Amino acid sequence: MRIPLKQYGTLLADYLRPQRGRVVGLAIALLATVISQILNPQLLGIFIDTATTGGSFQTLVSLAIGFMGVAILIQLFSVITTYLSETIAWTATNALRLDLIDHCLQLDLSHHKSRTSGEWVERVDGDVTALSRFFSQLIIHVLGNGILLVGILVMLWWEDWRAGLSLTLFSAISLSLLMRVQRLAIAPWTRYRQASADFFGFVAEHIAGREDLRANGAMGYVIRRFYRILQGWLPIYHQARFTSTLLWAGSVGLFTIGNAIALALVTYLWTRQAITIGTAYLIFHYTNLLSQPIERIREELEQLQQVEASIHRIRELFQLQSHLANDGSCSLPAGPLAVTFEHVWFSYEGVGPRAWGIGNREQGMGNREPGTGAAGAVAVEKAQDLATTFRIPQAKFYIQSPATVRLAAPTNSAASSAHAAAHSPHYTLQDLTLHLPAGHVLGILGHTGSGKTTIARLLLRFYDVQHGEIDIGERAIAQVPLAELRQQIGLVTQDVQLFQATIRDNLTFFDPAVGDDKILQTLALLGLSSWLAALPAGLDTVLNADSVGLSAGQAQLLAFARVFLKNPGLVILDEASSRLDPVTEALVEQAIDTLLEQRTGIIIAHRLQSVRRADQILILDQGQVVEYGDRRVLMQDPDSRLAHLLNLGSARF
Numbered sequence: 001m002r003i004p005l006k007q008y009g010t011l012l013a014d015y016l017r018p019q020r021g022r023v024v025g026l027a028i029a030l031l032a033t034v035i036s037q038i039l040n041p042q043l044l045g046i047f048i049d050t051a052t053t054g055g056s057f058q059t060l061v062s063l064a065i066g067f068m069g070v071a072i073l074i075q076l077f078s079v080i081t082t083y084l085s086e087t088i089a090w091t092a093t094n095a096l097r098l099d100l101i102d103h104c105l106q107l108d109l110s111h112h113k114s115r116t117s118g119e120w121v122e123r124v125d126g127d128v129t130a131l132s133r134f135f136s137q138l139i140i141h142v143l144g145n146g147i148l149l150v151g152i153l154v155m156l157w158w159e160d161w162r163a164g165l166s167l168t169l170f171s172a173i174s175l176s177l178l179m180r181v182q183r184l185a186i187a188p189w190t191r192y193r194q195a196s197a198d199f200f201g202f203v204a205e206h207i208a209g210r211e212d213l214r215a216n217g218a219m220g221y222v223i224r225r226f227y228r229i230l231q232g233w234l235p236i237y238h239q240a241r242f243t244s245t246l247l248w249a250g251s252v253g254l255f256t257i258g259n260a261i262a263l264a265l266v267t268y269l270w271t272r273q274a275i276t277i278g279t280a281y282l283i284f285h286y287t288n289l290l291s292q293p294i295e296r297i298r299e300e301l302e303q304l305q306q307v308e309a310s311i312h313r314i315r316e317l318f319q320l321q322s323h324l325a326n327d328g329s330c331s332l333p334a335g336p337l338a339v340t341f342e343h344v345w346f347s348y349e350g351v352g353p354r355a356w357g358i359g360n361r362e363q364g365m366g367n368r369e370p371g372t373g374a375a376g377a378v379a380v381e382k383a384q385d386l387a388t389t390f391r392i393p394q395a396k397f398y399i400q401s402p403a404t405v406r407l408a409a410p411t412n413s414a415a416s417s418a419h420a421a422a423h424s425p426h427y428t429l430q431d432l433t434l435h436l437p438a439g440h441v442l443g444i445l446g447h448t449g450s451g452k453t454t455i456a457r458l459l460l461r462f463y464d465v466q467h468g469e470i471d472i473g474e475r476a477i478a479q480v481p482l483a484e485l486r487q488q489i490g491l492v493t494q495d496v497q498l499f500q501a502t503i504r505d506n507l508t509f510f511d512p513a514v515g516d517d518k519i520l521q522t523l524a525l526l527g528l529s530s531w532l533a534a535l536p537a538g539l540d541t542v543l544n545a546d547s548v549g550l551s552a553g554q555a556q557l558l559a560f561a562r563v564f565l566k567n568p569g570l571v572i573l574d575e576a577s578s579r580l581d582p583v584t585e586a587l588v589e590q591a592i593d594t595l596l597e598q599r600t601g602i603i604i605a606h607r608l609q610s611v612r613r614a615d616q617i618l619i620l621d622q623g624q625v626v627e628y629g630d631r632r633v634l635m636q637d638p639d640s641r642l643a644h645l646l647n648l649g650s651a652r653f
Helices: 009-052 057-106 109-113 117-159 161-183 185-208 210-215 219-271 277-319 374-389 413-421 453-458 480-487 503-508 516-525 529-533 552-566 582-595 631-636 641-648
Strands: 338-348 398-400 404-408 429-436 441-446 467-472 489-493 570-574 600-605 616-621 625-631
Touching: 009 057, 009 117, 009 277, 057 117, 057 277, 057 616, 109 398, 117 161, 117 185, 117 277, 117 441, 161 277, 161 404, 161 453, 161 600, 185 219, 210 219, 338 453, 338 600, 374 398, 413 467, 429 570, 429 616, 429 625, 441 453, 453 503, 453 600, 467 552, 489 552, 503 516, 516 529, 516 552, 625 631, 625 641, 631 641
Parallel strands: 441 600, 441 616, 489 570, 570 600
Antiparallel strands: 338 429, 338 467, 398 404, 616 625
């Protein structure tokens, strides 16, 4: 049988090495306990022989006192052993939890989207909790009782070689049989741990959505799903427990055989006058004592079935690697950051554009050319050639300063639709090209699922593109360290995540370097001073779970305060004011105006009013650019999509 102590020795060494002192102390206490357990029966054997041969009363009293003293020492060493082993176990498993959490936080978003939050909790905490027994109980019961088993056999050989030989063979056969049975239980316990992770993932997901479930009458469905999961979980548990029962039944039967062997052997030796009555007692006592280490080892083998499954899952989690390289060394400049997308293709399914034969061909959007005059004319000519090549009639071109030529294809163009249909429907963004100068604001419009939020995720490098390039601050985004990149980008969404912590910690993300004066100044700017003054402990007020006591508007304003305190060079607002009442929205709009001063901004919205402050407008449809250009130029062009929406008086896209 493969015992995890050997198979995963590196894992043990990594987390036990920092506790060398405790491990040495545990080894000494463990060895003292084993020696005491082996020697104490010798005192009892001598006591019996002394009593039967008429020895002195003083000798018997001394032997009795010595026996009781050793018994007390055994209990004392057992307490020390248990204390040290549990301390080692919790210290090691807590360090392992921290490493797992740190590793999981380094994974890209695709890993987190593929598993429920409950499953992550079970993988990071549940499996590690099971592993705590691996560090503590393994040392106490497997290693300690292994030494005890060897010591008992040595004493049996010392008393009589026939007893030593017989019971050594018995112990070897017993352990071999138990280990063979133990192998059958590894797979059932692995399935059990996975079923447990699935169950807790289901529970966490539906607890988070309890209000929607109740409001829409879906509780019956949840109960049925709950019942079905438990119904499927129970047979897996029964199968795992059945294999453990086989171990228990096997050990009980083996111990009965061992006692029978000892009685037969003692009877044979006694009738031949080869041993004294004290020695007979010692052989039988040591045989009974053999059941203790074998039974303990058997119990731990049962636990190791579960532990081995947990170790396998932990190693599997450590082997997950982020798809995002984080070896960049370029720093971003201070202040507003320019943003450039060059022929960007992206799919959440990870299908590269080359698989569809796209290669590096320039499509749809034309090129960005520097300079004016002749350079601008060349750019227009090049864009016209592209429009002809891809058969996009009535194409429009907008020239910005510096000369930037943009192509916008009418949505009613049959050729454009045919061209889009030729590409994979799995692409969330298709050949996106844009340039947002530093300090400018880009407004992105489009229906749900058009790829607006994906642009924000790519800028934060939650994902990497399959094809094309993204530059930020005139640097390739992949060359910027992730920590610095995300520090220089502020993101506000309509779903605000607040933590069960103080107001201060929620605003600073637990950064003690941010002073209270700066926090209070920011809250005053957002009109939250009166709200803060009404709180019982001010900035030290602890928010309840799920931000109970905060309105949606107040939570949204706190999210804006976070960005103010972060002071990024690029601000992304993803439907940040879509859930607010008109009064709070007006307050937020004022905050946005202040926030975007001396910063580059990207405003993702459904409503046209939300992008009125934008310098550029980008309209997306199913991942493709419908229209892109200067907002003022587009508004003045009666044939542009933006002007058409404004003329219709559309409040929402």
